[in-house]
Amino acid sequence: MLEFLLMIIKTMIVFAIVLAHVAYTTYAERKIIGRAQARMGPMEVGPHGLLQPIADFIKIFFKEDIIPVKSEKFIFQIAPLIVLVFTMVNLTVIPFTANFVLADLNIGLLFILASASIAVYGIILAGWASNSKYSFLGGLRSASQVLSYEIALALSLAGVVLASGSLNLKDIVIAQHNTIFGIYAIPQIIGFVVFIVAAFAETNRAPFDLPEAETELVAGYLTEYSAFRYALFFLAEYVAMYIMASLCALCFLGGWTVPKFITHIFPFLHKVPGLLWFAIKVYAFIFLYIWVRATFPRYRFDQLLNIGWKVLIPAGIINLIIIAFVKKFH
Amino acid sequence: MVKIIFVYFAILIIASALAAITRKNLVYSLFWILLMFIHLGGLYLLLNAEFLAMVQLIVYAGAILVMFLFVIFLLNLKEEIKEAVFLHKWSSRLYGILFLLFFAFLGVWSFKNNFKGIYSIELIEKEGHTKVLGTVLFNEYLFPFLILGFILLVPLLGVGIVALRRKTNGTT
Numbered sequence: 344m345l346e347f348l349l350m351i352i353k354t355m356i357v358f359a360i361v362l363a364h365v366a367y368t369t370y371a372e373r374k375i376i377g378r379a380q381a382r383m384g385p386m387e388v389g390p391h392g393l394l395q396p397i398a399d400f401i402k403i404f405f406k407e408d409i410i411p412v413k414s415e416k417f418i419f420q421i422a423p424l425i426v427l428v429f430t431m432v433n434l435t436v437i438p439f440t441a442n443f444v445l446a447d448l449n450i451g452l453l454f455i456l457a458s459a460s461i462a463v464y465g466i467i468l469a470g471w472a473s474n475s476k477y478s479f480l481g482g483l484r485s486a487s488q489v490l491s492y493e494i495a496l497a498l499s500l501a502g503v504v505l506a507s508g509s510l511n512l513k514d515i516v517i518a519q520h521n522t523i524f525g526i527y528a529i530p531q532i533i534g535f536v537v538f539i540v541a542a543f544a545e546t547n548r549a550p551f552d553l554p555e556a557e558t559e560l561v562a563g564y565l566t567e568y569s570a571f572r573y574a575l576f577f578l579a580e581y582v583a584m585y586i587m588a589s590l591c592a593l594c595f596l597g598g599w600t601v602p603k604f605i606t607h608i609f610p611f612l613h614k615v616p617g618l619l620w621f622a623i624k625v626y627a628f629i630f631l632y633i634w635v636r637a638t639f640p641r642y643r644f645d646q647l648l649n650i651g652w653k654v655l656i657p658a659g660i661i662n663l664i665i666i667a668f669v670k671k672f673h
Numbered sequence: 674m675v676k677i678i679f680v681y682f683a684i685l686i687i688a689s690a691l692a693a694i695t696r697k698n699l700v701y702s703l704f705w706i707l708l709m710f711i712h713l714g715g716l717y718l719l720l721n722a723e724f725l726a727m728v729q730l731i732v733y734a735g736a737i738l739v740m741f742l743f744v745i746f747l748l749n750l751k752e753e754i755k756e757a758v759f760l761h762k763w764s765s766r767l768y769g770i771l772f773l774l775f776f777a778f779l780g781v782w783s784f785k786n787n788f789k790g791i792y793s794i795e796l797i798e799k800e801g802h803t804k805v806l807g808t809v810l811f812n813e814y815l816f817p818f819l820i821l822g823f824i825l826l827v828p829l830l831g832v833g834i835v836a837l838r839r840k841t842n843g844t845t
Contacts, residue, residue, distance in 0.1 A: 418704070449801055453727035457714075460735025464707060467742060471700060483746065486739055493735070510803060 354445055357434055365581040366396040372633045379637035406570035411474060414567065418472040423568070423575035426465030429458045430579045433586045438513045440599045440617040451512040452504065455590060456497055459545065462579070463489045466554070466564050469576075473567035481563025484644065485547060485554035491651040492544040492551075498659030499538040502531050502666045503594045516598035525602025528595040530669070534662040535595050537655050539631075542587040544651065546580065549636035553644050584632055585625065592624035675719065682716045685709075699745045703738065710734040724803040 370385065370392070377384030385392030410419060436451035438444035448454055463486055470482015504510055506527060507518035519527055528535045544551040555563035565576055592598055599617030606612050642650070686709055693705035710733050717726035797805050810818055 415700075418700075448723075450723050450727050450803065453724070453731070457727045457730035457735065460731050461707075461711070463735070463739065467739070468700075468704075471746070479746075483743075486743070490736065490739060 350445070354435070357439075357445060358431065361431075361434060361582060361585060362578075364585060365578055366400065368581055368584070368629060369399070370396050371629075372636070375630070375633045376637045379634075400574075403570060403574045408571060409567075409569045411567050413474045415472040415474070418468050419567075420572070422465045422469035422472060423572045423579070424465075425468070426462050426579040427575050427582075429462035429465070430582045430586065432458050434582070436512060437586070437589045438516065438593070438598065439621055441513075443618075444513060447513060448511065450510045452500060452510045452515070452594075455586065456493070456500075459489075459583075460493060462583075465579075469568070470564040473564070475567050477561045477566045478564050481554045481560050481566070484560075485564060488544055488547070488551065488553060488647060488651075491648060492541045492655070495537055495651060495655035495659050496541040496545055498656065498663060499531075499534040499541065500590075500594060502534040502659075502662045503527055505663065505666050505670060506531065512593050512598075516593055516600060519597050520600040520603070523604075525600065525604065526595060526597040531595070531662060531666060533658055533665070537659045537662065538591060538595060540650070540655060542591065543632070543635065544647070546583045546587055546632075548580075548584065548632055550639040550641050551647055552641060553647055584629060588625045588628035588632075589621075591628050592621055596624045598624075679716070679719060682712050682719065685712045686716065700742070703742055703745065706741075707734055707738055710738065721797055722802055724806055 373395070374384040374392075385395040388394045388398045410416060433455050435445040436448050436454050438447070466485045466489075467482045470478045470480070470485070473479070503515060506522075507515040509515055509518065519525065522530075524530060543549075547554050553563075554560075555565060560566070565573060568576060597620075599621045601612055601615075601620055689705045689709040689712065693702040693709065696702035696705065710729065714726040714729045714734075717723075717729060
């Protein structure tokens with residue numbers, strides 16, 4: 344019983360921390376994009392606009408929840424929940440430090456891929472249930488995009504699985520720490536690049552934010568949503584960004600560990616707690632997300648699919664073959 | 674405890690399968706099939722087949738069902754089909770039932786009580802399901818595995834050829 348209670352408390356702590364991070368990621372995003380465009384970003388609410396996310400939350404919470412008359416009511420209402428639940432459930436398998444993980448699954452990596460593939464349904468069904476052409480096209484675009492990039496993502500992660508010999512995220516980090524470079528990003532540079540590009544597409548972020556391209560589709564599958572249901576989609580998108588960032592940190596950048604050759608030169612780095620290393624890596628990836636959004640223009644949809652099928656998937660296969668040969672003859 | 678969970682999964686699988694084939698709206702029936710696939714994954718987990726459970730979700734729920742959804746959207750079935758279908762004839766219903774019963778009996782007959790192979794539950798629990806599955810698949814069933822790969826390659830090439838013909842208006 345006590346164990347069960349402890350589990351609930353742990354889960355709540357993780358969720359609360361992630362939600363706080365999501366709130367302040369929106370703030371960081373507005374600030375960084377503002378700087379990139381020579382503006383100040385939010386400045387009015389609190390010192391340097393620090394209370395802006397809270398003000399936004401209060402505003403969106405009290406708005407009217409509009410449901411279109413001709414929509415499929417039940418699916419329209421449940422779609423944001425599907426997306427959010429199957430995104431947040433990924434947090435349970437992510438090891439934040441060596442001994443803090445909610446569920447130490449043997450197949451953690453596959454679990455993340457599986458729940459990501461179910462979260463797509465929320466988006467497709469949201470587009471369909473809204474009974475609007477913009478929403479519907481946005482939903483279909485999102486589905487085909489996520490389906491094609493999931494293959495590239497899985498291929499790049501397959502290289503990691505092959506090199507470490509485990510599907511458990513914790514074992515992957517430990518196996519990684521024991522290699523010469525200490526991170527898989529150096530020997531598997533092709534897989535790393537494929538992973539980054541696929542992660543951008545998988546979370547529907549710029550430059551692959553075709554499902555919500557303002558110039559063509561108003562807001563894509565979000566068009567008919569308002570108030571809190573919109574906020575749920577928004578939340579799911581940012582949580583998915585954090586999942587991808589942590590996956591990148593765990594599978595390619597060594598998670599909570601530092602490469603041995605670095606600690607060999609600077610021994611004092613041993614004292615830094617693992618959680619801090621993990622956080623730094625995740626924040627760097629989130630910063631990359633925002634940076635890319637501020638600098639790159641959006642791709643056309645055929646370009647997007649061409650990149651996925653003609654560049655990333657062959658590159659992922661080549662990476663996998665190289666890793667297989669290295670593993671066999673090393 | 675395990676029995677209760679099993680009963681829950683079994684009942685929900687059957688109920689959602691029944692719900693899926695009785696819905697008028699195809700998108701709703703697809704939703705029920707999704708629920709069924711998720712519960713099938715749960716049943717695999719109960720049998721210590723963790724790898725199979727996740728692959729069930731990724732392949733069936735994540736890829737194949739989305740393809741079905743695309744087909745439904747492409748055909749744009751606003752109203753349900755009202756014509757008499759194949760199953761409205763009594764003789765075809767009878768044949769259908771006999772056919773299903775045949776497979777049910779085949780399944781019952783092939784059931785072996787207390788079957789013991791090399792791969793006992795203890796071994797799988799110790800080694801990890803993914804590892805054991807990989808060892809068996811790539812050692813004992815390598816040839817069927819390769820043939821399956823070729824079979825899957827054929828429709829892939831077929832789709833490519835169809836798309837290419839459409840692009841060049843049939844004049845290869």
